[in-house]
Amino acid sequence: MIARVYVGLKPGVLDPQGRTIARSLNDLGYDEVQDAKQGKVIELTLEDTDRELAQARVKEMCERLLANTVIESYRIEIDSPATQK
Amino acid sequence: MTQTAVIVFPASNCDRDAVTALHAMTGKEPIRVWHRETEIPDNVRFVVVPGGFSYGDYLRSGAIAARSEVMQDLKAKADKGLPVAGICNGFQILTEAGMLPGALMRNANQKFVCRTSTLRVNTNTRFTRRYAAGQTIDIPVAHHDGNYFADDETLKRISDQGQIAFQYSDNPNGSRGDIAGITNAAGNVLGMMPHPERAVDPLHGGTDGIDFFKSVLESL
Numbered sequence: 001m002i003a004r005v006y007v008g009l010k011p012g013v014l015d016p017q018g019r020t021i022a023r024s025l026n027d028l029g030y031d032e033v034q035d036a037k038q039g040k041v042i043e044l045t046l047e048d049t050d051r052e053l054a055q056a057r058v059k060e061m062c063e064r065l066l067a068n069t070v071i072e073s074y075r076i077e078i079d080s081p082a083t084q085k
Numbered sequence: 086m087t088q089t090a091v092i093v094f095p096a097s098n099c100d101r102d103a104v105t106a107l108h109a110m111t112g113k114e115p116i117r118v119w120h121r122e123t124e125i126p127d128n129v130r131f132v133v134v135p136g137g138f139s140y141g142d143y144l145r146s147g148a149i150a151a152r153s154e155v156m157q158d159l160k161a162k163a164d165k166g167l168p169v170a171g172i173c174n175g176f177q178i179l180t181e182a183g184m185l186p187g188a189l190m191r192n193a194n195q196k197f198v199c200r201t202s203t204l205r206v207n208t209n210t211r212f213t214r215r216y217a218a219g220q221t222i223d224i225p226v227a228h229h230d231g232n233y234f235a236d237d238e239t240l241k242r243i244s245d246q247g248q249i250a251f252q253y254s255d256n257p258n259g260s261r262g263d264i265a266g267i268t269n270a271a272g273n274v275l276g277m278m279p280h281p282e283r284a285v286d287p288l289h290g291g292t293d294g295i296d297f298f299k300s301v302l303e304s305l
Contacts, residue, residue: 013234014259016193065152068145068181070188071234 008039086113099136136173147177176276187235193259222293233260
């Protein structure tokens, strides 16, 4: 099964890279862009297991390594084997 | 003669500078402790976590190194009072390890900054007591991720408790509170982005880093 972890800066934490991206898009004429936030996606390939167990284990991985919760928040998506086909 | 140690991670690159500085200050060769080792020798009285780009800054600067074997023992010994100084990447590693509050983020202007910085010193820490009150010192900085962040509550706490050891006179990276270096609440663990080990010999262009090392070594 696949777990996708989306890690991004918490609201209120200045994101200099996001700001630079938004400005660059403005420069290209996309005036509607007001803000951009840059994060990262970490895709984990896991042994097939119970979905809830996987969710709990990946949450633990986020807390222990994948995110620095001082500045970052995270979101986990799990594709169960059935949905992967 | 005081036994000191320098932790070495893959892609540490200021470990030799730290060893040279400590050797000059103590007259005794520091022990280099490889990150895979599980124990820091018991006769070690002061540890430097050096600068560099441990693990290529993968995931986040310092994140992987902070979870390596030797850090468990370093944490345990620091909890018992062993003085530890993290410099540059070492500061990032100590925050990632939860040994210091806050986090180091990408510099606000996105640029790698490499120059001499002027710092205001809080002389009430065991790492700074030899400096004169009100003195400013010139210490080199060289980093991409030196932008110190802590939430308002944490900033207030470390400020009230005298944990802010160094502040930039000319903030080069967007750090909150102009913070260049902090200690933990107990005062025995310090992290700083500037490199005092690069300012200990007249040939470096300055010697303002000497009193940093002497302060902590004299406190032992």
